[in-house]
Amino acid sequence: DIQLTQSPSSLSASVGDRVTITCRASQSINIYLNWYQHKVGKAPKLLIYAASTLQSGVPSRFSGGGSVTDFTLTISGLQPEDFATYYCQQSYSTPTFGPGTKVDV
Amino acid sequence: EVQLLESGGGLVQPGGSLRLSCAASGFSFSNYAMAWVRQAPGKGLEWLSHLSGSGDAAEYTDSVKGRFTISRDNSRNVLYLQMNSLRAEDTAFYYCTKWHTPLRSEFDPWGQGTLVTVSS
Numbered sequence: 177d178i179q180l181t182q183s184p185s186s187l188s189a190s191v192g193d194r195v196t197i198t199c200r201a202s203q204s205i206n207i208y209l210n211w212y213q214h215k216v217g218k219a220p221k222l223l224i225y226a227a228s229t230l231q232s233g234v235p236s237r238f239s240g241g242g243s244v245t246d247f248t249l250t251i252s253g254l255q256p257e258d259f260a261t262y263y264c265q266q267s268y269s270t271p272t273f274g275p276g277t278k279v280d281v
Numbered sequence: 282e283v284q285l286l287e288s289g290g291g292l293v294q295p296g297g298s299l300r301l302s303c304a305a306s307g308f309s310f311s312n313y314a315m316a317w318v319r320q321a322p323g324k325g326l327e328w329l330s331h332l333s334g335s336g337d338a339a340e341y342t343d344s345v346k347g348r349f350t351i352s353r354d355n356s357r358n359v360l361y362l363q364m365n366s367l368r369a370e371d372t373a374f375y376y377c378t379k380w381h382t383p384l385r386s387e388f389d390p391w392g393q394g395t396l397v398t399v400s401s
Contacts, residue, residue: 212388214320219392219393220376220391221390222381225381225389226387270328271386271388273326273327275325
């Protein structure tokens, strides 16, 4: 299976900050990397798919980049509703998720 | 609007069985692969299984292979997860989700989840 690592595992930020989360795959996954937002008690939400394609309805302050093994999720101008845990997931082969990055105040 | 609603969770003893259901609406159910993902307490998301739209191709993660069975009823727009030989480590919220595109396992949307607790 393809392993995904995320860094940092958690971060503290303030409203308005620019936040970047990194996801690294254990082997090449082309651009087949997706990002999700998960809040406690809520359904996870797809933010970005195919590394950089913004899912419909997701605010443009979210952006994704990267390819092969190294990927990023950037939130430009953190909003109060963005405090959550973020997961990367690869869809190149049998799906796997990264361990998550918790973004809090 | 696409909606997914899980049901069937609850408290079960180790070694017991449970069947989860996911009622889907708002899209052409048989055209999309579906999946189950879980989150154990204090842990991250873990993909468990997915099933093709026609129901003839399934895949499982190693930890549930041979114990869990995914299936679907396309006439009723329902996805199932039959869970046998349950263990304490299967305690988790179980989410039903849909493949966003036909060829790749991007998951969108997700149901609200159903809690399975395995304990004596």
